[in-house]
Amino acid sequence: MLSQDFELMKPWCALQPYQDMTRPLTNYFISTSHNTYLFNSQVMGDSNREAYNRVLRAGCRAVELDCYDGENGQPIVKHAYTLIVQKRLGDLFVYLQNVPFREYEYAKANYVCYHSPNVAENHFGRAVRDEPACVVQQTAKTLCRLYPSGIRQDSSNPDPILPWNFGVQMVALNFQKYDKIMALCHGKFSDNGGCGYVLKPNYLIDASRAKFNPFDHQKNPSDFSENVFGQPKTLIITIISAQFLSRSSSKANDVPDPYVEVSTHGIPCDQQAQRTCVVHNNGLNPIWKETFRFHINFPQICLVLFTVYDHDVLSKNDRLAYFCLPMKTMQTGFRHMRLRSKDNGLTDSTLFVHVEIEGYEEEDDC
Template identity: 60%
Template sequence: DFCYHSPSLSERELKQVSRSDPIGLIKQTQKCLLRMYPDGLRQDSSNPNPIDGWNCGIQMVALNYQNDDHMMELCYGKFIDNGGCGYILKPNYLIDIEKSKFNPFDYIKQPSILLKNINEYPQRLILTIISGQFLCRSSEKTDDIPDPYVIISTHGISCDQQIKKTKFIENNGFNPIWNETFQFDIYFPQMCLVRFDVYDYDIFSHDDQLAYFCLPMTTMQTGYRHIHLRAKNNNPTYSTLFIHVTIQNK
């Protein structure tokens, strides 16, 4: 019951507690700094999905930094906000849970209306993936010219999680042009991450990730934008995507 307590939960314990008493768990984050850590059975140093912890207000979601996987990339994207200092504010409905009665599991599907005490303004995100520039190859050892396509995904409360992708462009990593438009209805923009992944299509084996970028939806600016993509280890690259962003209130 004291603010200097910092309880730790494994990902398995978090799943159990969040399902049985999600509001009680969020209330604990008002008094304590809670930490979630990967399960000990992850001998390959893989990572759990940090979104599960963030949706319940967990302040410290520990990940295996030695593994540059998709979950680490979400973590990099989450903390781009606030100047990349490592600290960001939670939405009010995760802070004043007595008033908001926010339960992330009430929003598995897109709701027709939000509770009046939840301070969110649903938005429609319209993205046009216009073109790419200087897309890197899947490996320094290959001479294969990539057949790139883009996957756009949104991550946050369950009702906001969506995945869409472009067609692939054959043998063009220099300046592929897609000109494809996608629409996402987002009900919790303050909790939403938008992610861009560029893959190399391969008919005979698995598709290789070429580069990515992830950012909070609240940091996106409208109009024509260049996205400076990052490598799997989060290092900057020369690769970019040229897109158009429209954000409308629903």
């Protein structure tokens, strides 16, 4: 039951790219990092080459460099107007190939530069509130990047679900922050072999024909799903048991009191959460056998997040481990999932579940 064939995520979705990789970049969601050179705070710290290694190994395919003029004409990487320690660009990267410069006209003709919008999260929020349909139309034909607000000095992340719903390809996140948002990001880009590129659903690619607007559910949810590609589905999840749950780092001497929260993340009407009861003093093999039902209008862009918490009466509940994946990659039946730690590392903890999807058809496979 712990073999790859019994994992929750379909093996062919997790092991290698299976989607069409010849489309224009505008047709993909792209794993993107914000202020990649930072390890911790946005205000203090060090520009570090290891940060690039870390995010690239995590599947990120768009990194950020803040380059400024340094001494002797050498470019440096730093975070402007902060106490971040600057580093020479050459200390962070090795240039792989020397290319002699030709005359300007040759360069202009052969190395075309394309401009794309780089939008702050607060500006994007106003745009989707005022002209939601126009935003979907724009992201169908233009590569767009969204970055966190400047007031997020603690490296917290904006919720990427909203911009993904509107087709924004590059939602830049602080990979150094191990929060729920990064769990959603790792879950989304675990699809397509974890290559960092995930093909958009058809209604975000052919937006002019689909006329997709994530906010239309507020008018009539039943009509909303029928007007675009795909049918609603009902996801039925039974949380059976867990095995070998780790202890909280802040309470290493305490036996966990675990409970499981299952949440779905997609268009507004598909965002739901349910949780099990608490099993006291059992991190070895807690048993729940609790069943939850989720009606999902757009399974094509819905993420399912399993989070195991350690319940505490006197303080905040600690997040012990998680597993996240796109709903369209889920296998039905009895399944085990290998849980991940807060920093996305694999653990020895597992969650045993039963999954049923009403309305599932063979052509739904990834």
